[in-house]
Amino acid sequence: MPKPLRLYIRAVDELSYRLGRFAVYLIFVMMGTLLFAALSRVLFNTSYIWLVESMQFMLVAYFLLGGAYSMQLGSHVRMDLFYERWSVRTKATVDAVTICFLIFYLVMLLYGGWSSAEYALKYGENSRSAWAPPMAPIKIVMCVGIAVMLLQSTARFLKNVARALGEDAE
Template identity: 30%
Template sequence: MFDTIYQWLVPLVLLAVAVLAVLFAAFTGFAEGLIRVVDAINEGIGRAVSWLTLGTVVVCFVVVALRYGFSTGWVWMQDIYVWFHAAVFMLGAGYTLKAGGHVRVDLIYARLSDRRRAWVDIFGSFVLMTPYLVVMGASSLPFTLSSWSILEHSLQPDGLPGFFIIKSVLVLYVLLLAIQALALLARSVLVLRGLTSYAPTAMTH
């Protein structure tokens, strides 16, 4: 029971400390630097992993061509495009949040003032995203550590080794999404303080 409590307590405490640090930064002038650093991290990672989309298409095409054109193929090659696909979505989540690309009702959000958008983003960060990140963090870390402890192999015969590496992407997903959510929180607080230049752009697609 203690292990279970500890498992859930750690991400809650870390998230609470992080939120307090962001609020402190927003009211003491350090938030601008925090936002720039977090945006740069997720921008770089997002642009880098976007190339894996092309890799996914190419490898998938080769797998299909080999299977139906030559009646051959390799399981490890199928693992590659599945892993690429997973990495794009997991590692690109923070960048997507930065760009405002996650699903929401943009028809309403785009019509709001900067201050009202800031309140919506604060509400979304605390009420919707925080519980999700806590659950994902508490669930994925033991899951990933267990995989590393046995250096888990692909579940498929003749699949890729190092299955623990792709499972680690779950932890990175939580981390990258969490720091971008904190940057969004910092932006929202700055907007409420009157610094509207930090307001995120509303997408109208």
């Protein structure tokens, strides 16, 4: 495999790792947010509308920023009726073909997400809740997560092609 492609794979893996490790710690922020919301309701009889919605935004960030990290670790769900019996090269060939569908899906998702984020920035879109926070920040985070997942998918595709050809991409 050419050196520029190896460097691309390493750079994308590093980006996915760092962003994924950041996203992992969002779970503690979400837990604290929900704990504060529950305690304030029980102890002080006070309800903060914005806490639950901000936690939902954090959950979106958690899933989308952690998606590439999950793919990098290979911890996504896979249906393996036949897969485990195949050779490494056959697995890599099938994965390289099927990941093309994922890449197409992510390109379309990024296109739609980008236009939605652009709209939110241009017109100052707000949520339709009582709190009505601006939607642009979470839509931008969504686009970043989708873009990193797209980069990780292309890196995974290159690794699979290298494995299918009998080379090592690492």
